[in-house]
Amino acid sequence: MDFNRIKEKLNILADAAKYDVSCSSSGSNRKNKNNGLGDTGNGICHTYTEDGRCVSLLKILLTNHCIFDCAYCVTRKSNDIQRAAFKIQEVVDLTINFYRRNYIEGLFLSSGIFKSADHTMERLIAVAKKLREEENFNGYIHLKSIPGASDELMYEAGLYADRLSVNIEIPTISGLKLLAPDKKHEDFIKPMLKVKNEIIRYKEERKIIKSTAKYAPAGQSTQMIVGATGESDKDIMYSATHFYKNFQMKRVYYSGYVPISTDSRLPSLGSEVPMLRENRLYQTDWLLRFYGFSVNEILDADNPNLDMDIDPKLMWALRNLNHFPVDINKAEPRMLARIPGIGMGSVHKIISGRKYRSLNWEHLKKMGIALNRAKYFIICNSTDWERRDLDAASIKGMILQSQNSKFKNQYNNQLSLFN
């Protein structure tokens, strides 16, 4: 193996793949077979990059040659960058050798599109097949579904991969037309739909025949770029909800647009990555998936965007003060989960703890509840609780004063004296 050449390629093709944010390696149930190599579990982050993101998979492109010219993408045809391509065996060797040293949970293979969608998809499948069949590799494999790939290939991909994903990238169809005129919305949807149907079919068969092979056991995911086309948070979250519901997505990822181009259709180079907004979108996503909220409770025509200075649950609570205060010792779990400052872990602790005795502030504090937010919304076994009839604005003001955020300068509208 020519390590120097491999190193060059790895630098180019890892650099190009890093804008794909998905790095999860959980949700699969593949076990080690016949004393082979690897298994999957709850997912492990083996290290974190200096920007604080988890590294759990070897995330690379097979090639960054591409026939498309999507404005938001680094590997677009018109971009003047170094191009490279891995051979199939090279990717297999890298994966196996990194895996054996406990660097990674598996492989996340994506690719620029060369020649045609099907030709590219075939090569991706070839890597996964080789890993599974020749190396007896049972670690995690995430393959990208190439937009426009045929149903037969998508079927085959699911037999070797744990997860498949198509990045929808632009949440609105109008945005897609503007930035990626060669790509059609239907091309993204087609492979997604095929994979979804196969997953359902395999699940049904498994109920009857236990030994049915696995088909994409960790499901599908997708990704949307945030802040490239002037879309609202409502646009993003409604389309995320659409994918969760109709395509049974395991995850939708939100990726703050990192300026990489001087194209006038996009935010200019040097403009800041919308990281705070990205964070608020993820918080909303969690509220939808784990806290029993529905999307129209948080975002609607009157409130198309999330507040940047407070989290979405607090935002909801301030708009719905009529639901509060909630009695910690009596409320049902559903309502406990809606109190700002209380996470699902704390909800479980409260429910188990209150069987033994009526809980007071001291107990709640020790359980790790963020009382600086929660105290305005709850009563517990104590005569001491917020009696003033506060309106939403003053509660918000007091909460903001009690906390210190590193993003403060991004939303603080108070003028600084010496600037």
Next chain:
Amino acid sequence: MNASKTLVYDGSFNGFLTAVFIGFEQKLTHADIQKQGQLQSGLFAETETIFTNIEKAQRVWNGVRNKSNSAIKNIYFAFLSEQNNMEALIYRYIQKLMGSKYKGATDFSDDGVLKINQLAHKVGREKHRMEAFVRFQLTKDDVYFANIEPDFDVLPLISKHFRNRYADQQWIIYDLKRKYGLFYDLYTVEIISLDLSDIHTNSIEKSFAFTDAEYEYQDLWNNYFKSTTIKSRINNKLHVQHVPKRYWKYLSEKKEAV
């Protein structure tokens, strides 16, 4: 009855469970259970030496497990924390558990229960970190070798994970702090102790014990680590929070930074 006594055990988990058994048998409300060699006896306290008895230990284990699976896990994890005084905490925890009408020790409004939960949580996090941060290096004898110095004694907890995952390669994970390790020889995992005068942690200096290709792969990995970083999003605080500096010595991608 109602007595307080110092019970001295040999430091093993079974020894500890035996001591718990004796404590319950003698109906001690407060059992001061201490490791041999680290004994600090009270002025007037009576001392009894406990001889590990697998059968008695087993009875405690089963008794707790019948009450709650998560409690048995919490107890074992908290024990491995090697924290001062954790024996007395666990003893009280088992007392509460056995006396409770509910299944499991779930009274999170009780300080002792909360404390054991937090200890177990800490140990669990260290276990998970070791599953993440172990970096094998391939020796010329075809063994994948890794050193660790975990905060808690987590080798017994990670053995199964590595056995299941790396079933087709020989590997050693060695705890430098506690001077013992695990060796998997393609069939079983054994506990070993080594004289490690020449194999050191992941340092920049190359050791003759490892293959040449080993250093090439480390180099590739370090390069990958660099090129996968997005420069416009650098957030060092978050980076160090996830990869605390005390672990950098294991990690080949951080060896230049150490």
